[in-house]
Amino acid sequence: MTQPKNSFPNIKTMALVAHDQKKDALVEWVQAHKSMLSTLTLYGTGTTGGRIANETGLNIECLKSGPLGGDAQIGAMIAENKLDALIFFTDPLSALPHDVDVKSLLRLATLYNTVLAINEASASLIVSSLE
Numbered sequence: 001m002t003q004p005k006n007s008f009p010n011i012k013t014m015a016l017v018a019h020d021q022k023k024d025a026l027v028e029w030v031q032a033h034k035s036m037l038s039t040l041t042l043y044g045t046g047t048t049g050g051r052i053a054n055e056t057g058l059n060i061e062c063l064k065s066g067p068l069g070g071d072a073q074i075g076a077m078i079a080e081n082k083l084d085a086l087i088f089f090t091d092p093l094s095a096l097p098h099d100v101d102v103k104s105l106l107r108l109a110t111l112y113n114t115v116l117a118i119n120e121a122s123a124s125l126i127v128s129s130l131e
């Protein structure tokens with residue numbers, strides 16, 4: 001849910017998203033943190049979530065694929081206070097057809113003070129605070 005300012009966030013729901021060139025890294029990262037992540041309610045964009053489910057066995061609700069509205073669905077969850085944290089392995093080296101959706105998602109996560117990591121180091125710091 002929206003993180004209140006000046007208090008330590010309580011994380012129960014988390015979305016996992018990765019751009020194509022970062023999907024291998026995210027699946028590997030999820031595998032490394034599987035036991036902690038298994039205690040959370042997980043959501044993912046279609047392709048990312050499908051890979052996580054297939055390759056790690058974690059229970060994850062798959063939304064639409066990012067370019068087909070998955071990023072927008074996660075943004076809506078944030079706006080409706082239904083998501084505590086977003087781990088989004090972004091690719092800074094590729095142009096994306098749905099760049100506006102990506103920007104909107106990151107804007108909403110910032111606006112609602114959602115716990116957010118856009119690279120592996122920050123994601124690891126977030127999960128280490130929960131383990």
Ligand SMILES: O=C(CO)COP(=O)(O)O
Binds near residue numbers: 102
């Ligand atoms: O495009 C994405 C995030 O912007 C991710 O979507 P997929 O997980 O469906 O590839």
